[in-house]
């Protein structure tokens with residue numbers, strides 16, 4: 001038996017992964033954390049399953065991030081999950097009882113039961129990227145340029161340009177630290193949001209359908225679609241008919257009482273609500289004290305869908 005094979009048998013072989021089709025946060029964490037553990041002498045493989053989200057793909061292409069594993073075969077003794085702690089979307093290869101570590105920033109109640117042998121770190125921060133950056137700081141290990149760029153853009157992506165309510169001081173500190181570790185291009189985040197906006201235009205129907213959510217309030221069914229882009233006004237002007245057609249499709253298909261799109265501009269501080277359904281317009285006008293012009297209602301100040309929902313709920317009570 002060759003020596004390296006013997007060595008391999010004795011060294012625990014760990015797979016680090018995130019959910020299937022990871023967003024930029026998941027991708028960045030797999031990449032950067034596997035490099036940190038490798039520098040600490042662990043036998044780790046960082047792997048991605050499925051297709052990374054558009055923002056991740058943008059960073060991968062721009063910075064030629066090619067030394068990452070996709071869907072590896074073979075046997076892994078144990079597993080580490082980053083930016084996920086849930087059974088849904090988990091790659092088949094992962095055996096939950098052999099998960100030894102979970103790093104995530106979403107509260108899923110059954111995590112302890114699901115991964116009985118794991119060291120679990122779940123905290124309310126804007127991105128798991130922040131948690132990985134703190135691991136580098138704690139270990140006092142030099143971060144490589146590609147990991148730094150990935151983690152940096154992951155925080156901006158995950159926190160919607162630090163506007164989302166999930167963003168914390170820890171995320172901002174992590175960003176400050178990264179700026180001292182690597183040369184990060186000035187317009188990186190703007191460029192990434194442009195890429196996201198262009199992809200949204202190109203696949204508008206698909207994007208609208210994939211960010212559709214349904215809510216039931218006192219047996220009243222509400223459908224809400226969310227869009228996050230830059231240059232929102234232009235997009236809405238150019239694609240209004242298409243957006244309204246998708247909304248009306250959804251209304252019919254899901255027998256909804258209300259349907260609307262809430263769109264945020266990632267670089268400006270306003271929301272647009274879009275619907276040609278008169279009941280929905282009336283409801284939104286009352287709640288946000290806005291007027292609809294040509295099926296568009298503008299509200300100053302940025303609100304995410306998860307902030308819109310409780311306002312709807314209290315109004316419909």
Ligand SMILES: [Mn+2]
Pocket residue numbers: 025026083105126127128158
């Ligand atoms: Mn995340």
